[in-house]
Amino acid sequence: xxxxxxxxxxxxxxxxxxxxxxxxxxxxxxxxxxxxxxxxxxxxxxxxxxxxxxxxxxxxxxxxxxxxxxxxxxxxxxxxxxxxxxxxxxxxxxxxxxxxxxxxxxxxxxxxxxxxxxxxxxxxxxxxxxxxxxxxxx
Numbered sequence: 001x002x003x004x005x006x007x008x009x010x011x012x013x014x015x016x017x018x019x020x021x022x023x024x025x026x027x028x029x030x031x032x033x034x035x036x037x038x039x040x041x042x043x044x045x046x047x048x049x050x051x052x053x054x055x056x057x058x059x060x061x062x063x064x065x066x067x068x069x070x071x072x073x074x075x076x077x078x079x080x081x082x083x084x085x086x087x088x089x090x091x092x093x094x095x096x097x098x099x100x101x102x103x104x105x106x107x108x109x110x111x112x113x114x115x116x117x118x119x120x121x122x123x124x125x126x127x128x129x130x131x132x133x134x135x136x137x138x
Contacts, residue, residue: 006046006047006048007047007048007050008047008048008049008050008074008076009050009051009052010051010052010074011051011052011053011054011064011066012051012052012053012054012120012121013053013054013120013121014053014120014121015036015039015053016034018051018119018120019033019034019051021097021100021119022041022049022119024092024096024097025078025093025125026078027041027043027049028041029041037052037053037056037059038050038051038056039051039052054066074123075123075125075126076123076125076126077126077127077128078125078126078127078128079128079129080113080127080128080129081129082113082129082130083107083113083130083131085129086105086114086127086128086129087105087113087115089115089127090104090105090115090117090127093117094117097117097120099118099120101118102116102118102124103116107131108128111130111131112128112129112130112131113128113129113130113131114126114127114128115127115128
């Protein structure tokens with residue numbers, strides 16, 4: 001048997017907030033899914049990112065409890081075109097979703113501009129880009 005990893009699922013406590021947040025990250029989530037029992041978006045390359053509200057999961061797992069929010073459950077990363085884009089994206093996301101603020105942009109020792117935001121369910125999303133040549137020299 002050969003399997004192909006092609007699906008990432010997020011169980012969410014607030015489907016409209018989660019879809020809005022991932023749209024703000026640039027995921028092309030079709031509109032009109034905010035009240036659906038399941039929502040999906042196809043990512044570049046064909047991977048599917050999907051969301052299920054807790055109520056959907058409880059249909060087949062009646063005792064399901066969403067794990068305590070916070071890091072370590074799942075992590076995502078979005079590559080930006082430049083270090084300045086990391087700063088801009090972080091600022092825009094935090095302005096639109098104040099609770100998303102986690103780790104402000106910083107110059108990582110491995111040569112990237114890095115920041116971390118949290119989605120409405122506490123999942124971490126790293127924003128990163130290679131450091132600009134000017135930033136690396138300072």
